[in-house]
Amino acid sequence: MEKQEHYAEFRLRVRDFLDHHLTPDLRRAGRLMTSVFADFEATMAWHRILFQQGWVAPDWPQEYGGTGWDIQERYIFQEECKLANAPSLLPMGLQMLGPMLIRYGTAEQKEFYLPRLLSGEDVWCQGYSEPGAGSDLASLKTSAVRDGDIFRINGSKIWTSYAQHSNRIFCLVRTSKEGKPQQGISFILVDMDAPGIKVDPIVGLDGRVEQCQVFFDDVEVPVANLVGEENQGWTVAKYLLEFERGGHNFTIDLKKQLGKLHRQMAETRGINGASLETYPVLGSRLADLEIDALAVEYTELRIKGANSAGENPGALSSMVKLVGTELGQAFNELSLDVLGPAVAPCQLEALEPCYDGDIVGPRYALTAMAEYINNRASTIYGGTAEIQRDIIAKQVLGL
Incomplete structure (x- = not known):
């Protein structure tokens, strides 16, 4: 079969799937999107439908739950979903954290987190920016002090998208003050229900809550939740940002x-x-x-x-x-x-x-x-x- 014929048939297959699975309520939620986020309940409903179909993470390698589609098939799928007014999926897990864990995560981290991310059991938010560290991210001050096999985290993150809906957050934290600012940063995974975490919603100009500020007060996190090496989180963070900006x-x-x-x-x-x-x-x-x-x-x-x-x-x-x-x-x-x-x-x-x-x-x-x-x-x-x-x-x- 010629490639163009194959892609034309693939597009029809995607459209048929959308016609059968995108309910009027889901289409309405997609049509009323005013930012990169759709209504949360609609988003997760659509996430579960795509997961059951095996289409929730087209950009992932097939061995980790990806579809095995080539670049043109993935583009067609994204285009047809957008044109059909499908709600967008949350990018923090599928688009950013997933590819980063595939690259830098331990075998245990991949085995535990990736399936839960695919199924929607875990909803992730991103803890990068702080009140005094936005564009100059290397100046972040949220600290993680090692105490045996745990870190104690103190500080706050801001502009944390959909933190009010998330059960996990991936964070950049300062684990050392020595050397250049970038050299003392680590990348760590945190449960949002851990004692000491507080989420304050921020109401936007459009009257909705998409952003939050997250506070950490002596939050204990296992050292096993560290991704990459301690004090080398800047390398992990830059890799993830490439997927945030280019994904x-x-x-x-x-x-x-x-x-x-x-x-x-x-x-x-x-x-x-x-x-x-x-x-x-x-x-x-x-x-x-x-x-x-x-x-x-x-x-x-x-x-x-x-x-x-x-x-x-x-x-x-x-x-x-x-x-x-x-x-x-x-x-x-x-x-x-x-x-x-x-x-x-x-x-x-x-x-x-x-x-x-x-x-x-x-x-x-x-x-x-x-x-x-x-x-x-x-x-x-x-x-x-x-x-x-x-x-x-x-x-x-x-x-």
Whole structure:
């Protein structure tokens, strides 16, 4: 069979699966997403469906629960899920921690954590940033002092996505103050129900709770939960960050946003009563964004190719993260300009998947403002745009 025929048949098989398993409630939860996270209950319901099908971790090696799909099949699957409004899965475990454990975890850690991660029994959050250590992550102060076969952790982490739903957290902690700051950091796995942990939710501008602050007060963690060598966690952390920055598929998100913008422009009328898609200035802005999105797509394919060859994405992750997030913000800004006053009503209750009441204004404008607000953070989380430019300058340009 020709490859193109194979991929066409694979796409039809994915669509058939989505048609049979994506319920109206799950599709609604995906359609109402205003950030990288969907409604938690819908997310986990979809996670369990994919796990039963064996499709929950397409990017993992097959021996650890991956699908064995090639790069094109994985891309098709991600694209069809996005276009069908499937809820996104939580990235902290499947996208970030899983590949890191496969690379750096002990045999015992892989045997225990990976199956639970695949099944959804464990929900992970990421403990990297602190109130005084965000972009300058090496300055973190949360300490882990060794006492026999345990560590005692004290300090706090902030902007911890979905910590209120998680039963485990992977953390960067300071285990030594000697040498360069990066040399005294360790990577450790922590149970969220351990005595001494407190989670404070942070309400976002859109009225939802996605971020939290997590406090550690003499939290005892077994030394066996250390990943990699003590004081060498910076190497582990950088590897995981490459998957955080490069594992997100910006191309598919941008294509979906492009389709939404086309619909918004077609259905919104200007002062002369004509569709906004006939306005040359708006059309020119949209065309520029579409060209930039195509450049991101080719760069992401290079990253996928490197991953398929057993290589890590390196500085390409920073390039995609930088351009993809800034381009996403540009799409949001154009959307607000197109919709105008239709985005003004605050209708937070209408963004809940279970809401069945009336809304103010056109339905295609419902999520636009919340998407804009949430996406302002995209050039900060996962490493700020300034940090990504520094990485590119050093690793690509040799400056």
